[in-house]
Every structure is written in structure tokens, then in C-alpha cells.
Amino acid sequence: MDAFADTPVSDLAPTLQRLRDAWQARKPDYAQRRNDLQRLRNALKRRLDEMADAIAADFGHRSKDESRIADGMTVLNDIDHLLKHLxxxxxxxxxxxxxxxxxxRAQVRPVPLGVVGVIAPWNYPVNLALIPLATAIAAGNHVYLKPSEHTPRSSAFLRDLLAEVFPPQRVAVATGGADVGAAFAALPFDHLVFTGSTAVGRKVMAAAAPNLTPLTLELGGKSPAIIADDYPIEKAAARLATGKWFNCGQTCIAPDYVLVPARKRNALVQALRAEVHARFGSDFSNTNDYTRIVNDGQYARLQGYLDDAQQRGIDTITLAGSADPSQRLLPPTLLLEPGDDAKVMQEEIFGPLLPIKRYATLDEAIAYINAHDRPLALYPFSHSKATVEKILHETVAGGVSVNDTLFHFAIGNLPFGGVGASGMGAYHARAGFDAMSKQLPILWQARRTGSDLLKPPYSKAKWLLDLIVR
Structure with missing residues (x-):
């Protein structure tokens, strides 16, 4: 199968109509939904190594263990949860x-919507395609998927995997660049799930508006970590390192900057350096566990952040190794005390650069978070319940891991979604099932009811009117 063959824009609307006609003719029942999910799980489990190879080829180098965790385990976990509760x-x-x-009597009945569109990003190309797809299937819908053009081998893998599992009238895949993506977002879906940047999310929302397509937007933003004075710096550094440098920071909920008590900043720098050396050694060219930047454009963007920081006199600290543009290797790098005018503080980083900012009081740190867009994730570190509750009470974020990073995404029972600039709506587990269903309210009227008396002339039912308005 040709990984680089684009779907003609002219094919998009007919494909959607084919999916919708098939859904209308035979809406998936419980047995079909369960069978579809089981077959998808079995096929993905069998082809995990192939999946990891495809993703690694797209990135130039990506840790295959990270792919097995982030694009394998997470999908299998969500499918298991769907099967258990369906x-x-x-x-x-x-x-x-x-x-x-x-x-x-009354009831709320979850009914499928029809055809759900899914636009997936490049950073976790299988995870962020298959979790919303599986959720839509569980809710009884057909699915049209648009994977990212920046990971063409992963897109080809997805197209082949889904063709193995589903007939073409139940699940279809469109591949191509920005023109295909724009036309795809403008299709009259019954629901559309987009995962990507805030800037592109605005364009998707504008494209969907003429059709009043319901949206789930999973965007990004600058997710802060805030280390309270009581929390051990070494443990915070270890968990920050996992969250920040997994997939080389190319994660929408990676810690984007760290707020640390002023007197502990230098200790945090040293602890992060120790973590990087322990995990990757001093020469990244010899490790299989450190992922590369996905393409030249993303590498240039991140290098631009560093160039801007250096021009501004911001102290930058490379924790190990050195950059190698030929490999798109960018090592973990700290930026100390950048101002809000620095480019690294104006956009989501989506890479291995980590700004660190000192604070004098917890109120000051909270005020800094609240002065910016509401983040997709928030990471408070404290053993004091009162401190954590203060942070949670005084901030708003899409999701939270307390004393850790990233892992709230992987918990099957937790909804995942942003707020404001970081997103709209939520999915995963029951939240996704409900979002991709119509929660249909139904009233069943009795054969005999007092409401039959509520008609002119109302004087004949004055006693009933007086009763119900008391």
C-alpha cells in the first residue's frame, strides 16, 4: 500500500455518504460493536512491532518501547475498558x-449519532487515532479517519490495519495534506473529533461551523508544573523528566514550564541533569530510548526558540550531549527565568525544552498560571493536602495529575479534555461514549393522566391547576 497516496478531495463527500447510508441501513447493535472492538484489539496486539517500526520510520528514530507504551498499551487499555462497560x-x-x-415515566437512552469524523495528529499517531475511533465504534457509529500527513508510514499502517478489521462502509481513512484536512473538516459529520494545536483547532471549528457540526477539540497550550516547598526536589525531577522527555517532549500534556520555590531552583537543575544522565547517558547518539524531532520544520521551530532565548540573554542549559540537526537530535535543555516576551513562553513548546521560573510565594505562582490561558494539564507537587486543594481551587485546567505527570490521560475512568484555549469537550471511556451518542430523552405517557384535563376551558380543571402550581 502506497503510504504517500493522497485521497482526492472529490472522494471525501461520496465516502461520507457511503458510510452514512450503510449506518442508516443497519445501525450497529451490541453484538456488532463488541465484535468490532475485539477484532480491532486483536489486530493491533498482533501488529504492535509493525506499528512501532512505522512510527520509528516517521520520526527518523523513536523509542520502540515508548511506542509500545504510548500507542499500544493506551489503546489496548481503552478498548478493554470499553468492552467491560459497553x-x-x-x-x-x-x-x-x-x-x-x-x-x-421517563428515560434517557444513548443512541448513536451516525458518522463520526476523527482528525488525528502526528505525535502519537496511532493512540490519538484509534482511541476516539474505538470510542465512536462503541457508541454505535461509523467512522471516517483523517490521520496526519506528517507521519505517512503510520497513516499507511492505520489504513491497512483498519481495512483488515472493518468493511469499507463502516470505517474509512482519508490521507493527504492540508487541502484534504481542510475539506475533511468541512464535511457535515454527525460529530467531529480533532486533536492538534490551538491554532489549527480554530480553523477546524470555523470549517465545521456552517454545518453546525458538534465538536470535541483536544488542543494544547502551556501545561505548568508547580513544585511546592515541601515536596522533595529529586522525586519531582524524576517525574518531571518522565513527563517532559517521553517522546522528546512531543506530547500535548507534557510539562511546558516549571514553577519552583526560588531557593530550590538550582537544586532542581542539578536533579534534572542527574535524571537525564541516568536515563540517556551523556551521548544521545548511542541510545535507543531518546526520540528524535519528527521533521525538519519542527526542529527549526524549536531551534528558533533557543536562538530567540540566547538573543535575549536567557540562561540556557543543555543537560547532556549536543544538538545534531542531521539526526534531528535536540537534547533536553533548560531555560532559566524566561520572560513572557520570549518565544518559548508564548506558544506550546512541543519539544525537549523546559523553562524553569522561580516564585517567592504560592499565591504568586498561582497568579502566574491564572494570568495565562487555561492549560490542558496541571501538575501540582506537594504532600500537603491543603496546598494541593488550594491550587486546585484557585486554578482551572483540563486535567490534573497530582505528584506526577501525564498519567491521568491513561486512566480509563477519567475523561480527557481541555478548557478554553486548550480544548472543548472530553472523551475517553464513558465521557467519550456519551459525547459520541445522543442522550435521547424519552417520556412515556400513561393511558390515563391528569394532563388530559389541562385544556380550555381551564375553569373545569381549576382544582388541578391549583394543585400543580402550589
Whole structure:
């Protein structure tokens, strides 16, 4: 299969119509949904090594163990959760009507929407394609997927995998660049899930607006970590290192900057240096565990942040090794006390650069977070419940891991989504199932009911009117 063959824009609308016609003709029941999820799980599990090879080829080098964790384990975990709860989630939920409307009864019934579009990014090309796809399948929909053009081998893998599992009238894949993506976002889907940058998210929302397409936007932004004075610096450094340099920082919920008590900043720098040396050694060219930047454009963008910082006199500290543009190797680098005018503080970093800023009081740190867009993730580090609760009470974020990073994304029972500039709506598990279903309210009226008396002339039912408005 040709990894670089674009889908003609003229094919997009007919493909959507084919998916919709097939869905209308036979809406997936419980047995089909469960069978689809099981077959998808089995196929992906069998082809995990092939998946990791495809992703590594797209990145130039990417740790295959990281691919197995981030693009393998997470998807398998979510499918397992969907399979475990699918039957109960599909059941209508009875709700009370209140005494004024007795003996009627009411229920909320989750019904599938139709065709869900999924636009996936390049940083976790399988995870962020298959989790929303599997959730949409669990909710009884058909799916049209647009993977990223920046990871063509992963896109080809997805196209081949999904063709193995699903008939073409149930799941389709469109490949191509920005023109295909723009036309795809403008299709009249019954729901559209987009994961990517805030800037592109605005364009997707504008493209979907003429059709009033419901959206789940999973965007990004600058996710802060805030280390309280009581928390051990070495442990904070270890968990920050995992969150920041997994996938070389190319993670939408990676810690984007760290706020640390002023007197502990230098200790944090040394602890982070020790973590990098322990994990990757001093020469990154000899390790299989450090991922490269995905393409030349992203490498140039990150190098531009460093150039801007150096021009501004910002202290930059390379923790190990040195950059190698020929490999797109960019080592973990700290930037100390950058101002908000620095480019590295104006956009989501999406790479291995980590700004560190001192604070004098916890209130000062919270005020700094609140002075900026609401982040997709927030990482408070403290053993004091009162401190953590203060941070949670006084900030708003898409999701939180307390005393760790990233892992709230992987918990099946937690919804995942942003707020404001970091996103709209949520998915994963029940939240995703509900978002990709219509929660249909239904009232069942009784054969005999007092509401039959509520008609002119109202004087004949004055006693009933007086009763219900008391």
C-alpha cells in the first residue's frame, strides 16, 4: 500500500455518504460493536512491532518501547475498558418525572449519532487515532479517519490495519495534506473529533461551523508544573523528566514550564541533569530510548526558540550531549527565568525544552498560571493536602495529575479534555461514549393522566391547576 497516496478531495463527500447510508441501513447493535472492538484489539496486539517500526520510520528514530507504551498499551487499555462497560453504558437510564407528571415515566437512552469524523495528529499517531475511533465504534457509529500527513508510514499502517478489521462502509481513512484536512473538516459529520494545536483547532471549528457540526477539540497550550516547598526536589525531577522527555517532549500534556520555590531552583537543575544522565547517558547518539524531532520544520521551530532565548540573554542549559540537526537530535535543555516576551513562553513548546521560573510565594505562582490561558494539564507537587486543594481551587485546567505527570490521560475512568484555549469537550471511556451518542430523552405517557384535563376551558380543571402550581 502506497503510504504517500493522497485521497482526492472529490472522494471525501461520496465516502461520507457511503458510510452514512450503510449506518442508516443497519445501525450497529451490541453484538456488532463488541465484535468490532475485539477484532480491532486483536489486530493491533498482533501488529504492535509493525506499528512501532512505522512510527520509528516517521520520526527518523523513536523509542520502540515508548511506542509500545504510548500507542499500544493506551489503546489496548481503552478498548478493554470499553468492552467491560459497553453493555451497561448502552442501557437506557430511567429518570424520575416528579409527582406533577405521574403516572408517566421517563428515560434517557444513548443512541448513536451516525458518522463520526476523527482528525488525528502526528505525535502519537496511532493512540490519538484509534482511541476516539474505538470510542465512536462503541457508541454505535461509523467512522471516517483523517490521520496526519506528517507521519505517512503510520497513516499507511492505520489504513491497512483498519481495512483488515472493518468493511469499507463502516470505517474509512482519508490521507493527504492540508487541502484534504481542510475539506475533511468541512464535511457535515454527525460529530467531529480533532486533536492538534490551538491554532489549527480554530480553523477546524470555523470549517465545521456552517454545518453546525458538534465538536470535541483536544488542543494544547502551556501545561505548568508547580513544585511546592515541601515536596522533595529529586522525586519531582524524576517525574518531571518522565513527563517532559517521553517522546522528546512531543506530547500535548507534557510539562511546558516549571514553577519552583526560588531557593530550590538550582537544586532542581542539578536533579534534572542527574535524571537525564541516568536515563540517556551523556551521548544521545548511542541510545535507543531518546526520540528524535519528527521533521525538519519542527526542529527549526524549536531551534528558533533557543536562538530567540540566547538573543535575549536567557540562561540556557543543555543537560547532556549536543544538538545534531542531521539526526534531528535536540537534547533536553533548560531555560532559566524566561520572560513572557520570549518565544518559548508564548506558544506550546512541543519539544525537549523546559523553562524553569522561580516564585517567592504560592499565591504568586498561582497568579502566574491564572494570568495565562487555561492549560490542558496541571501538575501540582506537594504532600500537603491543603496546598494541593488550594491550587486546585484557585486554578482551572483540563486535567490534573497530582505528584506526577501525564498519567491521568491513561486512566480509563477519567475523561480527557481541555478548557478554553486548550480544548472543548472530553472523551475517553464513558465521557467519550456519551459525547459520541445522543442522550435521547424519552417520556412515556400513561393511558390515563391528569394532563388530559389541562385544556380550555381551564375553569373545569381549576382544582388541578391549583394543585400543580402550589
Amino acid at each position: 453493555r451497561s453504558w448502552m442501557k437506557p437510564r430511567r429518570v424520575g418525572v416528579g409527582w406533577r407528571f405521574l403516572p408517566a
